[in-house]
Amino acid sequence: MKSSRTGWFLIGLISVFSSAEIFFQIAEVDLPYHQISPELGKTLQPSSRVIMLKDGFYLGEVNQHGYLGPPYTPHRAANTYRVALVGDSYTEGLHLFEKYHFRTVLERELADRTAMDVEVLNFGMGGFNFHDMYIYFRLFAERFEPDLTIFVLSPDDFGERTSVVPGPRPELIDGELEISHAFVNEAPFRSYQMFQLLIDNSAFVKLTSNAWKQYVRGEAPRIVFDKFFKAFRRHDRNDANTCEPVILGEIDRAIFSELAGEATMLAVIDCFSSYEAAVGSSPFPVVDLSSPLNELGQSGTDPRYWSATDQRGHWNHAGQQVVGKTLADAVIAKIPTAK
Amino acid sequence: MLFNSFVFLLFLAFILPCFYALRGQRYKSSFLLVVSYCFYAYWDWRFCGLLAVSTICDFLIGRHMHAAKGHREKRALLFLSLLINLGILAFFKYFNFFIESFEAAFGVFGWQLDTLHLNVILPVGISFYTFQTLSYTFDIYRGRIKPTNSIRDFAVFVAFFPQLVAGPIERAANLLPQLSSLKAPSSQQVKEGVVLVITGLFLKVMVGDASGRIVDHVFAQPDYYSSLELVCALVLFSVQIYADFCGYSNIARGTGKLLGVELMQNFAQPYLSSNITEFWRRWHISLSSWLKDYLYIALGGNRRGVTRTYINLMLTMLLGGLWHGANWTFVIWGALHGGYLVIHKLLLQGRKPTLRFEYLGPTSLLSYLGKALCTYLLVLFAWLFFRAANWSDALHIMDLIGELTLGDYPTRFISITAAYIGLVLAIDITRERLDTEEFVWKLRNKALASGILAGMIMTTLVYMFVQKPLPFVYFQF
Numbered sequence: 174m175k176s177s178r179t180g181w182f183l184i185g186l187i188s189v190f191s192s193a194e195i196f197f198q199i200a201e202v203d204l205p206y207h208q209i210s211p212e213l214g215k216t217l218q219p220s221s222r223v224i225m226l227k228d229g230f231y232l233g234e235v236n237q238h239g240y241l242g243p244p245y246t247p248h249r250a251a252n253t254y255r256v257a258l259v260g261d262s263y264t265e266g267l268h269l270f271e272k273y274h275f276r277t278v279l280e281r282e283l284a285d286r287t288a289m290d291v292e293v294l295n296f297g298m299g300g301f302n303f304h305d306m307y308i309y310f311r312l313f314a315e316r317f318e319p320d321l322t323i324f325v326l327s328p329d330d331f332g333e334r335t336s337v338v339p340g341p342r343p344e345l346i347d348g349e350l351e352i353s354h355a356f357v358n359e360a361p362f363r364s365y366q367m368f369q370l371l372i373d374n375s376a377f378v379k380l381t382s383n384a385w386k387q388y389v390r391g392e393a394p395r396i397v398f399d400k401f402f403k404a405f406r407r408h409d410r411n412d413a414n415t416c417e418p419v420i421l422g423e424i425d426r427a428i429f430s431e432l433a434g435e436a437t438m439l440a441v442i443d444c445f446s447s448y449e450a451a452v453g454s455s456p457f458p459v460v461d462l463s464s465p466l467n468e469l470g471q472s473g474t475d476p477r478y479w480s481a482t483d484q485r486g487h488w489n490h491a492g493q494q495v496v497g498k499t500l501a502d503a504v505i506a507k508i509p510t511a512k
Numbered sequence: 513m514l515f516n517s518f519v520f521l522l523f524l525a526f527i528l529p530c531f532y533a534l535r536g537q538r539y540k541s542s543f544l545l546v547v548s549y550c551f552y553a554y555w556d557w558r559f560c561g562l563l564a565v566s567t568i569c570d571f572l573i574g575r576h577m578h579a580a581k582g583h584r585e586k587r588a589l590l591f592l593s594l595l596i597n598l599g600i601l602a603f604f605k606y607f608n609f610f611i612e613s614f615e616a617a618f619g620v621f622g623w624q625l626d627t628l629h630l631n632v633i634l635p636v637g638i639s640f641y642t643f644q645t646l647s648y649t650f651d652i653y654r655g656r657i658k659p660t661n662s663i664r665d666f667a668v669f670v671a672f673f674p675q676l677v678a679g680p681i682e683r684a685a686n687l688l689p690q691l692s693s694l695k696a697p698s699s700q701q702v703k704e705g706v707v708l709v710i711t712g713l714f715l716k717v718m719v720g721d722a723s724g725r726i727v728d729h730v731f732a733q734p735d736y737y738s739s740l741e742l743v744c745a746l747v748l749f750s751v752q753i754y755a756d757f758c759g760y761s762n763i764a765r766g767t768g769k770l771l772g773v774e775l776m777q778n779f780a781q782p783y784l785s786s787n788i789t790e791f792w793r794r795w796h797i798s799l800s801s802w803l804k805d806y807l808y809i810a811l812g813g814n815r816r817g818v819t820r821t822y823i824n825l826m827l828t829m830l831l832g833g834l835w836h837g838a839n840w841t842f843v844i845w846g847a848l849h850g851g852y853l854v855i856h857k858l859l860l861q862g863r864k865p866t867l868r869f870e871y872l873g874p875t876s877l878l879s880y881l882g883k884a885l886c887t888y889l890l891v892l893f894a895w896l897f898f899r900a901a902n903w904s905d906a907l908h909i910m911d912l913i914g915e916l917t918l919g920d921y922p923t924r925f926i927s928i929t930a931a932y933i934g935l936v937l938a939i940d941i942t943r944e945r946l947d948t949e950e951f952v953w954k955l956r957n958k959a960l961a962s963g964i965l966a967g968m969i970m971t972t973l974v975y976m977f978v979q980k981p982l983p984f985v986y987f988q989f
Contacts (some may be wrong), residue, residue: 269736
């Protein structure tokens with residue numbers, strides 16, 4: 174009797190979880206779109222639907238090649254100028270629809286000003302730091318034969334990798350920069366592989382996993398106790414008006430040296446002075462995005478303010494326009510047949 | 513504190529055992545009063561004083577009104593109650609609205625007024641508790657009830673936390689006797705209370721908040737969305753406002769039951785209505801019945817001829833719209849519904865409206881579906897004005913919808929919208945068929961029902977942990 178009651182209870186529980194999963198998939202409530210590849214670490218699942226509702230609203234998809242935006246093939250056609258964007262969540266841009274993203278603005282601006290076909294590919298990934306960006310460029314973006322790669326970052330992105338997501342790491346071995354894939358033999362990746370089918374496809378599992386991550390980050394007291402809890406406010410790039418000094422690590426400098434001889438550009442999101450102080454004389458062109466964005470702010474349009482959520486976050490529609498046009502002005506000189 | 517927050521669940525977990533442990537009306541009532549004021553103070557402690565003033569005034573007015581010998585004195589005291597309550601409401605809610613409206617009106621003639629604008633914070637729940645206390649003085653005036661002699665019981669009636677900030681707007685005849693003789697809930701009340709809190713929280717969080725996130729983004733910046741996306745957002749708003757409000761009301765009723773108090777049902781599956789009159793018998797029942805009893809009937813109701821009936825109906829709906837917020841969009845929303853009701857009355861030509869579908873064959877079902885869809889579309893159109901930030905935004909959105917653009921992912925928007933509509937319809941049809949809101953507990957297999965409820969609360973709590981809770985839509989009123 175007792176076991177049959179327990180059985181029915183579990184049936185009720187599982188039926189709700191299953192129904193919730195079906196509802197989440199159809200209503201697109203927080204669908205999973207990442208995967209962890211043994212080669213690349215954190216990457217996007219090809220042809221997956223993406224929906225993001227945070228400071229902004231994004232609804233789109235990962236193309237069949239595994240990056241965001243139009244599905245340009247790995248092989249670059251003749252008479253095509255190809256730009257690869259590598260960066261973090263600012264580049265990934267899951268805050269507004271593709272057509273308003275600075276990738277689209279940049280592509281359109283360049284196409285208007287050159288006789289060549291222009292393709293801009295978005296390899297942005299939320300949570301990436303400079304090391305992750307370098308690895309993603311080397312192992313993935315480079316396959317798409319970009320004429321120019323733009324690293325879009327902030328001085329915050331320098332320094333040791335702090336992400337807990339398993340992935341390759343850059344290492345200096347006898348002064349040479351190499352990429353280590355030791356993570357594939359470590360427990361977190363092995364655990365992921367055991368449950369990969371669920372983790373990569375279940376919205377319900379993603380929701381639970383996000384709750385777990387929040388708990389592990391120590392956010393439970395703030396969430397549960399609300400006004401009764403005054404959390405220590407961590408540095409938030411979005412709100413901070415302070416630019417802390419940055420010290421480049423050995424690996425950062427090694428990456429700089431390696432990229433110096435290649436068709437690379439750096440676009441600095443904010444704290445340009447900290448970047449200059451840290452890097453000194455830059456080995457490749459640098460674009461200061463903070464100045465035009467600050468000018469936009471001073472003209473009365475905050476490039477990071479989202480009216481829907483009444484909060485500051487990533488670049489809004491106006492901010493994306495400014496970033497796209499600023500990058501276009503910097504890139505156009507590099508295109509051979511610019512008008 | 514929001515009902516859809518962990519701190520409220522902790523608050524409940526704390527107060528319920530304390531309430532059950534206390535013996536005697538005096539201690540139970542005093543405890544409820546203290547926790548209700550703590551609940552309100554959590555929003556903003558500064559407005560506890562306003563709540564207290566409103567309570568004391570209406571308590572004293574009620575007693576004097578009942579003791580008054582002449583009708584004139586009673587009427588004067590009634591007007592005093594109206595003046596105080598509506599005066600407070602007018603000041604906090606409508607001051608700037610009236611000033612801006614005067615400025616705009618004079619501006620039409622080219623006159624510029626040098627007026628005062630105040631930075632006034634709207635106290636949470638003021639529209640709700642003001643109407644609740646007014647119903648008390650009205651009912652004493654009409655001789656329907658006697659005033660209570662206990663200021664403490666009356667204070668609990670005004671500040672009773674489950675329904676203080678968002679209704680249901682209770683009548684003294686229903687709530688005061690219960691609060692004057694508080695008892696521990698029966699086991700049936702506890703079961704129903706738990707079911708209502710869980711299902712209410714599920715509806716508010718999983719349906720209301722989840723759909724509301726899309727709505728907020730689209731309505732904040734409509735220029736960046738296609739016609740189809742705007743229409744989908746409007747449909748999602750109809751889902752959001754219903755799930756939000758009905759969910760909240762269910763949590764309020766459930767919490768009331770856990771305290772041994774029965775609060776009135778506020779929603780009865782309104783989107784299943786086959787006509788607009790039926791819709792208003794099923795939507796925000798506590799407000800629509802309040803408006804009928806204290807405004808429509810006071811204006812004369814249907815006792816002064818056909819034309820006057822229609823005028824009274826329009827006035828009631830216009831003021832009902834204005835109750836929702838200090839914005840002309842709410843007045844337009846009220847006017848639209850007033851117009852719908854007048855037209856429906858004209859079409860009825862004295863016949864009684866259908867208030868519930870009765871299956872009499874496939875033809876009756878088809879006819880019902882057609883009428884229900886028409887009613888929904890009329891309500892949906894009016895929701896545009898309710899949700900838009902202002903009149904020009906509403907018109908602009910209509911223009912954008914008129915462009916008939918699809919956007920990049922039309923099928924995805926349609927399927928997302930259909931998923932929410934489908935879920936709400938499934939829940940409502942089940943409730944309607946079983947004639948109960950606690951339909952999960954109607955399952956004969958209680959272990960299965962418990963598992964379903966456990967699954968619902970676990971899913972909801974995980975979602976609440978990950979996503980910042982959205983405030984209740986009606987808090988802005």
